[in-house]
Amino acid sequence: MAAKNQIKVVLMSYKYSFMREMLNKTSFISGIVFMMLNNACMVGQWIVLFTLKADFGGYGFREIILLWGFAAGTYGVAHAFFAQAFHLSDLIVNGKLDAYLVQPKNILISVITSAIIPHALGDIIFAYVACFIYSFNIKVFLLFTLLIITGGLILTSLAAILNSLSFWLKNSDIIADTGVSAVIFFATYPDGIFHGLTKWILFTIIPVGIANYIPVRSIINCDYSLILFNILACILFIAFAFIIFYRGLKRYASGNLMSARV
Amino acid sequence: MKKYLFIAKSQIMSNMQYITNIFGGFIGFTLILIILFNLYQYLYSDPNELINGYSMHQMIWYVIITELLWSILGGSKMSKKIANDVKSGNITYNINKPYSYVGYCLASNIGDLFLKFIFYTIFGMVLGIFFVGHFPNLNIISALIVIVISFLALVISILFITSIGLVSFFIEDASPLYWLYSKFILVLGTIFPIEFFPVFMQKILIFSPIYVVSYGPARLFVNFNYVDAINIFCAQVIYIFACYALCSFIYGKGVKRINVNGG
Amino acid sequence: MAIIEVKKLSKTFKVKLKEKGLIGSLKAIIKPKYKKVEAVKNISFEIEKGEVVAFIGPNGAGKSTTIKMMTSILYPDKGSINIMGLDPTKDRKKLAYQIGTVFGQKEQLWTHLTPYDNFKFFGAIYDINPSVIEKKIDEFRELFELDEFINTPVRNLSLGQRIRCEIVASLIHEPKILFLDEPTIGLDPVVKENIRTLIKRMNKEYKTTIFLTSHDVSDIEKLCKRVIIINNGQVVLDDSMENLKYHYLNKKLVDAKMKEKINLDDEEGITILKDKGYNLKLEVDITKRSVADAIKLLDPDKIIDINISNVPLEDIISNIYKNKE
CATH class of the missing domain: 3.30.70 (Alpha-Beta Plaits)
Structure with missing residues (x-):
């Protein structure tokens, strides 16, 4: 019952956020279109790279398109539906959680679902276009959908975890921004080009291996064995995000933590 | 001129507090370079191989310079700030001040970038030595020339971004224009030298801003010669005058529009 | 029986000190200096059901900190709070159903939506059946005279109308206690009077207990029967309005x-x-x-x-x- 009510509030919150964004239809649509173009442009560099070499880390051009689509998809899911997870630090430091704390709902869920970002929808559309270019196939489509959702949730959890460090460290927004952009940077390059320490880091500290590389490989190889692993990793990340956030909440200062100048 | 120096200086002083942010930015910068370092290692099966006339070491230094110029600029924040000034009407406070707004923008942004320029350059050089092991062939004079040309490249970038921000006088949201500009620089002017593109594109790119804001300084750094340096310098001077005139023109038109509409 | 019981409540903030200039910034990164600020020191009081209590003090006295601890926004360092048998630190959600909050100009409303849509959203937050919300909105519409702007987006409302909506939104779930932190700040005298009438009516119609902070003395004079004054984080006076006037x-x-x-x-x-x-x-x-x-x-x-x-x-x-x- 509580879960049902929570979902109802989240959906209502999406609806209202959507209405807010739709107030300015031109910027809503141009945001979406430009994000799609943006991604398409960035794929352009690969056209040049493929004139120099036939494959990168075992991936041909088609696979790279899929990789790009997948990266855009996880980013899109995370930013379209959980945008505020990426700005939690600001909300924490400047005391903007008050309104959520007095509501009888889960604070982290209410906060991160309180806004949508239109251009992230452009990412999702781009993701599916890329997915269809890779292969117009219902199985690929379903697998892709499931895995961009788990990937997006892992990215969101990472953002929530790093941003929650603001309860302890004031400047942790830099850490959070860097951590999130690291995932996004690496997600658009095939893991085959990395080796040694870098590769090790990509599957541990920066979870781009779990959120992006393994899923893309699963889709390419039609390998279902790692899907369960992915879902499990996703659940762990979410659980960890909740634990860190609620731990930190006890230290929340509601904007009273202004630093004094001497 | 003195007042513009003062504007730049106050901006430097106020930025002293944000040193942490600069150091934070190093992490992102390092990550991009790690990616590109791996990519080029993959691309070059043999470090002595030349691709389109560039060795792997030259490619790494090239991309360090172009990425440095891009990171120091921090263009998205800059264009947002100018667009906000226009939208919020803050810009009207500048109309009756005894300086030109474009000059003010340029001075304050140069001040803004000054510390970043120093810190990032040092950091970029250390990183380059770490990845490559040695500096390109430069003596004191040619190194100074590269620094001057890099600095002018940033000045041109600032003017370009200012002009984009000022377009907010006429359209609701100028950020798509900034996007276009940034994609143009990032895709065509950052990761690869112009020589990597098809021949017909090379001819266009040579005459595009990429030549003066990214390709030029980076190319000089990895393969210095005086003829190129003079060419690039002359092109930069032309660009600076043209861009300054463009900004002033847009600003002038924009302000008139405000006066007509009553703000 | 007391509806609110606050016992020996304390809260200390650690404030980071920053020195000027480059060297100061570098120092702050390497070895940050902190200063402890005791915002609330050992505060105790009780409030009975149906009371209208003014909680006042100069800026920085600890009013907001106390009210935020009572509404489970801040965690107290020491002491306990008991509101209708609930502990804000442990029963946050349960407590949320029982209390309403209006925090001055910190807006809780969606500005692009009409008050009506906002009320429906708040109804959903408090798990109220849609048909019940409709009735409730109708009731409030009459009682608090919202008719002329209930269908106008909040961003087009005047400040006074907005605050009125904020207060009404916080009443959707019929809270037993309402916490108001500076509800009349920045309003003109006529609107202030309006808000006061609203608060009075609410207290009369629904027997809502009201806990209010304000800098406006006439708010306090006109609304409250009891005054708690705090200064430097301590209660310096807790008395009825009549006594306060009589003694002074x-x-x-x-x-x-x-x-x-x-x-x-x-x-x-x-x-x-x-x-x-x-x-x-x-x-x-x-x-x-x-x-x-x-x-x-x-x-x-x-x-x-x-x-x-x-x-x-x-x-x-x-x-x-x-x-x-």
């Missing part, structure tokens, strides 16, 4: 305009506050002297105009602030 209103102010210049000196129980020759202002301590004594002293024949008044509540309160510092 034993002084009268006498303003007189004279026909001729007279020269006076301070006397036992009569203090001359202002002496501009023709215009005089005296303060009479009526425990020692009567007002009549003061008038005699002025020579009644020479008085053109006279005004005898109480010391304003505002002065009383600021005196309490000063004395307890």
Whole structure:
């Protein structure tokens, strides 16, 4: 019952956020279109790279398109539906959680679902276009959908975890921004080009291996064995995000933590 | 001129507090370079191989310079700030001040970038030595020339971004224009030298801003010669005058529009 | 039985100190210095059901910190809070159903939506059945006179209308206790009066217990029967409004305009506050002297105009602030 009510509030919150964004239809649509173009442009560099070499880390051009689509998809899911997870630090430091704390709902869920970002929808559309270019196939489509959702949730959890460090460290927004952009940077390059320490880091500290590389490989190889692993990793990340956030909440200062100048 | 120096200086002083942010930015910068370092290692099966006339070491230094110029600029924040000034009407406070707004923008942004320029350059050089092991062939004079040309490249970038921000006088949201500009620089002017593109594109790119804001300084750094340096310098001077005139023109038109509409 | 019980509540903030300049910034990164600020020190009080209590104090006295601890926004360092048998630190969600909050200008409403849509959203937050919400909105619409703007987007409303909507939104779930942190800040006198009427009506119709902070003395005077004054994080006074006035209103102010210049000196129980020759202002301590004594002293024949008044509540309160510092 509580879960049902929570979902109802989240959906209502999406609806209202959507209405807010739709107030300015031109910027809503141009945001979406430009994000799609943006991604398409960035794929352009690969056209040049493929004139120099036939494959990168075992991936041909088609696979790279899929990789790009997948990266855009996880980013899109995370930013379209959980945008505020990426700005939690600001909300924490400047005391903007008050309104959520007095509501009888889960604070982290209410906060991160309180806004949508239109251009992230452009990412999702781009993701599916890329997915269809890779292969117009219902199985690929379903697998892709499931895995961009788990990937997006892992990215969101990472953002929530790093941003929650603001309860302890004031400047942790830099850490959070860097951590999130690291995932996004690496997600658009095939893991085959990395080796040694870098590769090790990509599957541990920066979870781009779990959120992006393994899923893309699963889709390419039609390998279902790692899907369960992915879902499990996703659940762990979410659980960890909740634990860190609620731990930190006890230290929340509601904007009273202004630093004094001497 | 003195007042513009003062504007730049106050901006430097106020930025002293944000040193942490600069150091934070190093992490992102390092990550991009790690990616590109791996990519080029993959691309070059043999470090002595030349691709389109560039060795792997030259490619790494090239991309360090172009990425440095891009990171120091921090263009998205800059264009947002100018667009906000226009939208919020803050810009009207500048109309009756005894300086030109474009000059003010340029001075304050140069001040803004000054510390970043120093810190990032040092950091970029250390990183380059770490990845490559040695500096390109430069003596004191040619190194100074590269620094001057890099600095002018940033000045041109600032003017370009200012002009984009000022377009907010006429359209609701100028950020798509900034996007276009940034994609143009990032895709065509950052990761690869112009020589990597098809021949017909090379001819266009040579005459595009990429030549003066990214390709030029980076190319000089990895393969210095005086003829190129003079060419690039002359092109930069032309660009600076043209861009300054463009900004002033847009600003002038924009302000008139405000006066007509009553703000 | 008390509906709110606050016992020995304390809260300390750690404030980072920052020195100026480059070296200061670098120092702050390597070895940050902190200063402890005790915002709330050992506060205790109880509030009965249906009371309207003013919780006042100068800026930085700890009002907001206390109210935020009571509404489960901040975690107390020490002490306990019991609201209707619930502990804000443990039963946050359960408590949320029982209380309503309005925090001055911190907006809880979606500005692009109409008050009506906002009320529906708040209804969903508190798990209220849609048909029940509709009825509730209708009821509020009449009671709080929202008709003329219930379908106008909040961003197009005046500040006063917005605050009214904020308050109504916080009432959707019929809270037993309402916490108001500076509800009338920045409003003009007419709108202030409006808001006060609303609060009074709510207290009367729904028997809502009201806990209110304000800097506006007339808010307090017109709404509250009880005043808790805190300063420097401690309760300095907890008394009924009547007692407050009774104890502190034993002084009268006498303003007189004279026909001729007279020269006076301070006397036992009569203090001359202002002496501009023709215009005089005296303060009479009526425990020692009567007002009549003061008038005699002025020579009644020479008085053109006279005004005898109480010391304003505002002065009383600021005196309490000063004395307890």
